Amino acid sequence: MKKLGNLTVAAAAIALLAGCTNNPYTGEREAGKAGVYGGIGAVSGALIGAATSSKKDRTKGALIGAAVGGAAGGGYGYYVDTQEAKLRQTLQGTGVQVQRTGDQLTLIMPGNITFASNSADISSSFYPTLNSLVKVFKEFDKNGIAITGHTDSTGSQQLNQDLSNRRAQSVADYLAGNGVPSARISAYGAAASQPIASNDTAAGRAQNRRVEIDLQPL
Known part of the structure; x- marks a missing residue:
């Protein structure tokens, strides 16, 4: 023994x-x-x-x-x-944060670089970053891609829910439209239910307006 x-x-x-x-x-x-x-x-x-x-x-x-x-x-x-x-190499300087918890990777995309105010149309300046993500997601194909839209608490619950849904779906549609298998992708809106900062300040609200992508084992 x-x-x-x-x-x-x-x-x-x-x-x-x-x-x-x-x-x-x-x-x-x-x-x-x-x-x-x-x-x-x-x-x-x-x-x-x-x-x-x-x-x-x-x-x-x-x-x-x-x-x-x-x-x-x-x-x-x-x-x-x-x-x-x-x-981390691909997203350096883009404003997108990469966080890791155990086997899960999370990409945090601030609202100010992804969408215009109150819009679900992807900003043209963000397309190069999404194109880079498409290449990485194709290369590393053992992950499910869970996309979540988030808003601050300004406005009605219904407005924020709708906006967060549409923003998450816009990102999902772009990835799928550029060759990432749709079976790997899910999208939903969390509205203002998952803040990462205080909604009492402008800086905090800016942090809460974001889209997150969680990469987890399939």
Whole structure:
């Protein structure tokens, strides 16, 4: 059992080291998300491999399980790492924010760069950014694309609901019209129900007027 534990830890360490990268801000070596997922997969795989093997083959089973589990665990983590890096590079200087929570990537597109006031017509200046997103979404095709329109609290609930619906649908239609499979895309309006800042100030209301795209595993 002790030997198995040592092998499991070693497998996890190898997976973590394989996923290590240099932090671009501090220069320090650190485990990337793929390495973390790989370590978790290696541990799980080792335990399962040992449990499903005969007593004399437990060491071999643990090593095989660790290798398979590490590859599977690190696979999607590496995929998201790569997609995140591509999106940050592509969207640099556009005003679109890229946020990551676990395996979910969120793109926050401020209303002042996407639509004219009280309009669901995409601003012509935003087309190049959307065209760049189309290329990334075609390259990375393992994500569902959930588009949500948001407004501030100014105006009636019905007006804001309608506007947020139409803005989300405008973005969805543009992506689908340029070759992103519509089966991957969903769109809806949240009106003013999900503020990210106070609606009591002009600056806060400006932040709340936005379209978000959530990228999650299909």
